Amino acid sequence: MKLRVERDQFADAVTNAARAIPNRPSVPVLAGVMLRADGDGVTVSAYNYDVSHEGHARGTVQDPGAALVSGRLLAALVKALPNKPVELASVGAHLELVCGSARFTLPTMPVEDYPTLPALPDTIGTVDTAAFVAAINRATIAASRDDTIPVMTGVRVEFRAGTVALLATDRYRLAVVECPFNATDPNLSVDLLIPASVLAETAKTWTGGSIEVSAAAGGDGLVGFADGRRKTTSRLLDGTNYPPVRSLFPADDMVKATAIIPAGDLAQVVKRVALVAERTTPVLLTFTPGDTTLVVEAGGAEEARASEAMPISSYSGTEALTVGFNPQYLIDGLANLDTAHAHIGFVDAFKPAVIASADSDGQPDPTHRYLIMPIRVSR
Numbered sequence: 001m002k003l004r005v006e007r008d009q010f011a012d013a014v015t016n017a018a019r020a021i022p023n024r025p026s027v028p029v030l031a032g033v034m035l036r037a038d039g040d041g042v043t044v045s046a047y048n049y050d051v052s053h054e055g056h057a058r059g060t061v062q063d064p065g066a067a068l069v070s071g072r073l074l075a076a077l078v079k080a081l082p083n084k085p086v087e088l089a090s091v092g093a094h095l096e097l098v099c100g101s102a103r104f105t106l107p108t109m110p111v112e113d114y115p116t117l118p119a120l121p122d123t124i125g126t127v128d129t130a131a132f133v134a135a136i137n138r139a140t141i142a143a144s145r146d147d148t149i150p151v152m153t154g155v156r157v158e159f160r161a162g163t164v165a166l167l168a169t170d171r172y173r174l175a176v177v178e179c180p181f182n183a184t185d186p187n188l189s190v191d192l193l194i195p196a197s198v199l200a201e202t203a204k205t206w207t208g209g210s211i212e213v214s215a216a217a218g219g220d221g222l223v224g225f226a227d228g229r230r231k232t233t234s235r236l237l238d239g240t241n242y243p244p245v246r247s248l249f250p251a252d253d254m255v256k257a258t259a260i261i262p263a264g265d266l267a268q269v270v271k272r273v274a275l276v277a278e279r280t281t282p283v284l285l286t287f288t289p290g291d292t293t294l295v296v297e298a299g300g301a302e303e304a305r306a307s308e309a310m311p312i313s314s315y316s317g318t319e320a321l322t323v324g325f326n327p328q329y330l331i332d333g334l335a336n337l338d339t340a341h342a343h344i345g346f347v348d349a350f351k352p353a354v355i356a357s358a359d360s361d362g363q364p365d366p367t368h369r370y371l372i373m374p375i376r377v378s379r
Helices: 007-018 071-080 129-140 196-203 263-276 327-335
Strands: 002-005 032-038 041-047 051-063 065-070 086-091 094-099 102-109 123-128 154-160 162-169 173-183 189-195 210-215 222-226 230-235 257-262 283-287 293-299 305-311 321-325 341-346 353-357 368-372
Touching: 002 007, 002 041, 007 032, 007 041, 007 051, 007 071, 032 051, 032 071, 065 071, 065 086, 071 102, 123 129, 129 154, 129 162, 129 173, 129 196, 129 210, 129 368, 154 173, 154 196, 173 327, 189 196, 196 230, 257 263, 263 283, 263 293, 263 305, 263 327, 263 341, 321 327, 327 368
Parallel strands: none
Antiparallel strands: 002 051, 002 086, 032 041, 032 065, 041 051, 051 230, 065 102, 086 094, 094 102, 123 173, 123 210, 154 162, 154 189, 162 173, 173 368, 210 222, 222 230, 257 341, 283 293, 283 321, 293 305, 341 353, 353 368
């Protein structure tokens, strides 16, 4: 193998592929990234039997071939290279990398021992990159990190003709986000449970254009994403017992009070007030009828307390309301809104509240809803 590639494209391909390298590989070859030089450049890939990442860097190939080298080492090297073309050449059991006056010799592993990457399933449609990345960021914050309940660590992604919906919950909060989807089949109905960590990590690599989505018929086995130079596949989680989370949202006639609040200001106030609170201590939000002032309070150990009043746009309740929330969950819900103001709907102090972006008329955005469970408090 011998070729010459541009540094930036090669670094991007290596960094992207290295995301699939496990922290503790079950076999030595899984610590590697595969370099295959052919045609108009080099394809860089990695696979851990659950997730595969593949990227391509254009270049001039003098001698086609393949090499398997340590992924973490190569990723560290390409980040430190000068901004000059990169020359790669297989020499015996080593790979030589030259960039400007920098020269590295890396040991290689047997190419034939590396597992074959799974092929992308059939394409089911495309989605705008920016919209899909935003939806992923909004949904994945609500997914569980508890691996003992695998179904909660995934994002349920529902593909329909015209729309894709992402649902995630850790049992204490729930995010439902929708964005347009260009389906290949006007009768498309595919539901997938994709690991939230895979979605979140992969979304970091996408820029501009659109994402091509691939899935097997019936949503079994694999999901695939491609954005031109990069491809990703992931095994799906078993979503058979995923809870009917949409039913948790209160009906419109159940909502007794709404508040329109500057989202960024509330997040900053919560951060300050929560400094005195212990990890499991809620922040309290107190609303008063006819008053456009919100009081945020928290108490901690050794009688430490904090409170701060802030102006809000409106509160529609006819009765005073004091409700407690996990401060980080509340901040997460406010962090990814489309607008400067949040619309928060309340049933009462003990039922879930729903956060959404508020438009110029104070109406909530139905395509992005974040439900948060309150913490019961006694005063």
